[in-house]
Amino acid sequence: MDAPYLVEMTTDGKIVWEWRSWDYLDPAADPITASQDDRDVWTVANGVSEMPDGNLLLSFRDISTVVMINRETGAIYWKLGAPPLAGQHAPYLLPNGHVLLFDNGPHRLDQSFPYSRVLEIAPATKAIVWKFQEARVADFFSPRLSNAQRLPNGNTLINEGWFGRFFEVTPAGDVVWEYVNPYFGARQNLVVNAVQRAYRYSAEEIRKTRAAT
Numbered sequence: 001m002d003a004p005y006l007v008e009m010t011t012d013g014k015i016v017w018e019w020r021s022w023d024y025l026d027p028a029a030d031p032i033t034a035s036q037d038d039r040d041v042w043t044v045a046n047g048v049s050e051m052p053d054g055n056l057l058l059s060f061r062d063i064s065t066v067v068m069i070n071r072e073t074g075a076i077y078w079k080l081g082a083p084p085l086a087g088q089h090a091p092y093l094l095p096n097g098h099v100l101l102f103d104n105g106p107h108r109l110d111q112s113f114p115y116s117r118v119l120e121i122a123p124a125t126k127a128i129v130w131k132f133q134e135a136r137v138a139d140f141f142s143p144r145l146s147n148a149q150r151l152p153n154g155n156t157l158i159n160e161g162w163f164g165r166f167f168e169v170t171p172a173g174d175v176v177w178e179y180v181n182p183y184f185g186a187r188q189n190l191v192v193n194a195v196q197r198a199y200r201y202s203a204e205e206i207r208k209t210r211a212a213t
Helices: 205-213
Strands: 005-009 016-019 045-050 058-062 066-069 076-080 091-093 099-103 115-124 127-132 147-151 154-161 165-169 174-180 186-187 190-192
Touching: 076 147, 091 147, 091 205, 099 147, 099 154
Parallel strands: none
Antiparallel strands: 005 016, 045 058, 058 066, 066 076, 091 099, 099 115, 115 127, 147 154, 154 165, 165 174, 186 190
C-alpha cells in the first residue's frame, strides 16, 4: 500500500527534512475507517500546515485521523481519530490554539448515515468547542474535498467542496453569505462544479501580494 511521505527542500532541491508516515503509524492500529474505500492506498494525507512553534499539523483522510508532529524528533505527540472524525480535510491551528477542520463524514463509525460538519477542537481536551452542521444533517454533505476558514470578524467561511458551494456562517450558525460555483469541468468521468479549497482574502492582503510580485 502507498503511504504519505513529507519532505522539505531548498529551492535548489536539497532535502533538509523528511518524515515517513509508516515509521510512526501502524496499519493494524490505524486502519482505514471507510469500508467502501480502496485498499491500494493507506492513510491518504490531504492537508499539512506548519504551526507557530514550527511543528506540523497533518490530516489523514482514509484513517480519519489528525496528528501533530514534532519537527525535531518526528514523533506524533497529539492524535485525534474516529470517532469523532470521519474523512476530514484541511485542519489548521487558529490563533486561540484550537484546530478548525472540515469533517466530511462519508462513513461514520458512530452513526448509520453520512453527513458533514465543521468542527473547532480544543487540543488539550479534544473537546468540540464549536461546530456547524444543518439541523437536518443530510442538507450539508460533501464526501470529499472541502475546507473551512475562520474570518477576522469571527464568522466562518465554509467550502462544501463536492458541490462547489461557499457560504459564511456566524458563530450562531446563521448563513449570511452564499455562492455556488457556476463553472463546471470534468472530474473522475463526471461533469461537476467541485472546488478543492476556497479562501477569502482581504483587499489589503491582495494589495500586499501584488506589491511583492
